[in-house]
Amino acid sequence: MTEPASILEVRGLSKRYLGLTAVDNLSFEVEAGAVVGMIGPNGSGKSTTIDCISGFQPADGGQWFLDGHEMTGLPPHRIARAGLTRTFQAVRAYDELTLLENLCVAVQENDGVGWLQALGRGSRLRRSEAAAEVRGRDLLATVGLADYTDAPAAILSYGQRKLLTIAASMMARPKLVVLDEPVAGVNPTMIRHIEQVIHKLNAEGVTLVLIEHNIDFIMSLCRRVIVLESGCKIADGPPGLIRSDPHVIAAYLGQTRAAELDQRRV
Template structure:
């Protein structure tokens, strides 16, 4: 019998560094995300979570280190090139277009991935019409998946903050990414809606999606993730399954400043 080879990480970060005016926001971070998992990333305020995401998604220039996505070096590529490679991230602050309908918001998310050129646009070619039809079908599927189909044609302005976060999650999924990185998907979301977000992520994961989730809501992370990474001071403090991480005295100390 041949042994099953260990799967390779989908995302692999080694020695990532980023400073702002002498402050080491990310200070030699090593981090792996395995395919088909939900990996949680937690850590106190200012521990470098968002900066790490900004660096690996091309929104901040990297000072040093390596970012491999499916074995390919994506370090310091521009955001659109990283997104086209299949790595999509959301932002800590919710960003949807209030005056566009939910479906328009979702279809808009496909613009950077549009293969049709200006000539297709001008001539409204079959290729363009087909791309639009596909985007609309996917948008309709996703708006139903997040449970907001009754508002599909309404402007996003009518949504609650939590519903806007769900819409941003659906927009990230539009181009069928291979890895979705969520920065604080339930921060500021009404507790009753948090379970909805959780259920949507569970369904997407069951359908084969890979997630990395940064979140302050530790219970949410512990329920959802199979693997949890703890950042402190721009580095990895520890990692492991939720139970192990939760009972690690160093994690308690990092969060609460107490020694167990």
């Protein structure tokens, strides 16, 4: 069992792909109500970490707990139902469905049911859909997409699609959400908007882990940042310490450019 203050505890997580160790005996905790950043160079194991703890990839070792309950080895829908959801680095949306339908489908997926299967379920689906519809409309308002409720997802801009996936991750009323690169490739105005959405969700009591390469975004939202390199945690602390940590600087740009980076204060 985990300490009551930690909503997520990961102990000794390992994941190998053939000869490659993507996550190497990684342990960390996330305190309830926090917004925690997770950064690290390309290929350092950030997405693999969340793939494992959300049940989308089998781990090779380790245990993880949500709110004191062991989640190790459970499938994604069981973990989602327990209160941990995530977005994917590559935006996933059903272009031909409306935004509201996309959110209703997210509920079915969290129940472990594919959308085609779900659409064939008849009246039981209609009842659960009525509740999902209310929640979906609410969330579309929260993320600022209410005007597009009945429009097909195909018409959304890239940044708006990111917002839709954040809304989808919130459908199951999770305790903890991991957003995998929520602002990658998004323009500065939309980044500020997504930042406000994250503040709003956190103020409503949701704990968030943000995986990002945008350091300014992470540093402005998070009081604590975990840094990975080659599947290992190399730093864990407040932004001020992370910025000046020589291991972090070296991991990002290599020893030879460390001084230059320090001057630029990324």
